[in-house]
Amino acid sequence: MSVSEPPTSAPHAAVAALLKPGAHGATGGQPVRLAVRDVDIVQLLARKGRAEDAAAAIKAAYGFDLPSPGRSAGGDALAALWIQPDGWFLIAPRGTEGALARAVKAAVGDAGSVVDQTHGRSVITLSGARATWVLAKECRVDLHPAAFGPGRVASTQIAHLACTIHQRDAGPTYDLIVFTTFAKSFMESLTHAAEETGYVVS
Amino acid sequence: MIRIDCPWCGMRDEAEFTYRGDATVTRPGANAPEEAFHDFVYARKNPRGWHVEWWYHSSGCRQYLKVVRHTMTHEVRTVARATETPEVPSE
Ligand SMILES: [Zn+2]
Numbered sequence: 001m002s003v004s005e006p007p008t009s010a011p012h013a014a015v016a017a018l019l020k021p022g023a024h025g026a027t028g029g030q031p032v033r034l035a036v037r038d039v040d041i042v043q044l045l046a047r048k049g050r051a052e053d054a055a056a057a058i059k060a061a062y063g064f065d066l067p068s069p070g071r072s073a074g075g076d077a078l079a080a081l082w083i084q085p086d087g088w089f090l091i092a093p094r095g096t097e098g099a100l101a102r103a104v105k106a107a108v109g110d111a112g113s114v115v116d117q118t119h120g121r122s123v124i125t126l127s128g129a130r131a132t133w134v135l136a137k138e139c140r141v142d143l144h145p146a147a148f149g150p151g152r153v154a155s156t157q158i159a160h161l162a163c164t165i166h167q168r169d170a171g172p173t174y175d176l177i178v179f180t181t182f183a184k185s186f187m188e189s190l191t192h193a194a195e196e197t198g199y200v201v202s
Numbered sequence: 203m204i205r206i207d208c209p210w211c212g213m214r215d216e217a218e219f220t221y222r223g224d225a226t227v228t229r230p231g232a233n234a235p236e237e238a239f240h241d242f243v244y245a246r247k248n249p250r251g252w253h254v255e256w257w258y259h260s261s262g263c264r265q266y267l268k269v270v271r272h273t274m275t276h277e278v279r280t281v282a283r284a285t286e287t288p289e290v291p292s293e
Contacts, residue, residue, distance in 0.1 A: 069210050069263075084263040085210060140215040154211065157218055157261040 009097060011119040012038050015183040021202060025195030032128035032199050034191070037175065039091050040100040041117040044108065046086040053111035054086075061107035072153050072166055081153045081166050081177075089164070089177065091123070122180045124190065127173040130197045135174055137193045141165065159189035204271070207281050210263040222256035225268050250274055252290050257281075 016036040023031060046054040055066045064080070066088055067073040072081045081089040092100050101116035108114065126135060132143050141154045148154070148167060155164045163186070164177040178186045191199065204216040224246055230238040250273060257269045270280040270288050282288040 070212065085265060140217065142213075155262050156214070162261050 009119075010038075011180065012036055012094075012122050015122040015124070015180060015187070018184060018187045019191075019201040023198060023200050024191070026198040029197055030128065030130045032126055032131045032134050032194050032197055034194065034199050034201055035125045035127075037123040037125055038094040039118075039123050040094055041121045041123070041177070042090045042101045042104050043083075043115045043117050044080075044088045044090055044104060045113045045115075047110065047112060050111040051086045054108050057108045057111055058104075061103075067151075067153070070153055072151050072168075079166075079168075081164065083153070083155055083164060089117070091175075094118075120180055121177050122183045124176045124178065124183070124187065125173060126176060126190065126194070127171050128197075129171075131172050131174055134190075134194050134197055135165070135176075137196075138190065139163070139165070143167075159186055161186050204276055204278060206257060206259075206267070206269060206278060208259050208262060208265075208267060209281060209283050210265060211259065214259070214262055218259060218261040219267075220258040220260040222258050222266065225254045225256045248273075251293075252279065254288065254290060256284075 064073045067082045069082050074080050078092045105114040138158045139156050141156045150169050153166045161182045166175040207213045253273050255269050257267050259265050266284040268282040271278050280288040
C-alpha cells in the first residue's frame with residue numbers, strides 16, 4: 001500500500017494553551033506543577049471470553065502484564081491503566097497519528113477491540129509535594145498513601161466531570177485523564193483549587 | 203450520603219453512581235400477555251425495608267451492580283455483581 005501516513009496533528013495543543021507559563025496563585029509556600037502531556041491514548045477492550053488472549057498478546061508485544069483493577073503497569077514508554085473489567089487505556093508519548101492504535105490492534109488481533117482516544121482525551125499532570133492536598137479538594141477518592149499510591153488508578157468525578165486518576169510516582173505525580181471537550185471546564189476547576197498552594201506552569 | 207463498595211473499584215461515593223431502579227423485576231417471556239409487560243415496565247412495589255436495586259457505576263468502572271439497600275435507613279448491606287444474586291436480610 002502506498003498510502004502515506006496522515007500528518008501528525010496536535011490534538012492537545014488547545015488544552016495546553018489553557019495553561020499560561022509562569023507562577024500563579026499563592027506565593028511563599030510549596031506550589032504544585034501543572035502540565036499537559038502530549039500522548040497517544042488507546043482504549044483496549046478484550047472481547048467476550050478473550051481477556052487472557054488479549055493479555056498474552058500484550059505481554060508478547062510489550063513485555064508486561066495488563067494490570068488488575070485499580071492498577072497500572074508498564075512505564076513512561078507505554079503504560080497500561082485498568083479502566084473497567086477487561087478494559088484498559090494504553091498511553092505512550094505522542095507519535096505518528098494512529099500508529100499506537102494500529103500497533104496494539106496488530107498485537108491483539110481478534111482478541112480485543114481497539115479505539116484511538118488520542119483526540120478524545122487529554123492528560124493533565126498535577127505534581128509536587130502538595131499535589132495530593134490539591135487533588136483531595138477536587139475528588140472523593142481516598143488518596144491517602146494507605147489507600148492509594150504509585151501505580152494506582154481510579155476513575156471518578158472531578159468538578160462533575162468523568163476523570164481517570166493515575167498516580168505515576170511518589171512525588172507525587174498524578175495524571176488526570178479527561179474528555180478533551182470538557183478540558184477547559186476541568187482546568188478552570190483544577191487551577192482554582194491550585195491557587196491556594198500556588199501553581200507553576202513551565 | 204450513601205457509600206457503595208463497588209466489587210471492582212472499592213468504596214466509592216454515591217455521586218459516582220446512577221440509580222437504575224428495581225433489580226427484582228424480570229422481563230416476561232416474549233409471548234406473555236400485554237398486562238405482564240405493563241407490570242414489568244410500570245408496576246413497582248415501594249417497600250419500607252430491604253430492597254435490591256440496580257446501581258450503575260457511571261463515573262467509575264461502568265458496570266451495573268446489585269445493591270441491597272434499606273429504603274428507610276439507607277444502609278447498604280451488600281453490593282454484588284450484576285450476575286450474582288445477593289442475599290436479602292429478612293429484617
Ligand atoms: Zn466500579
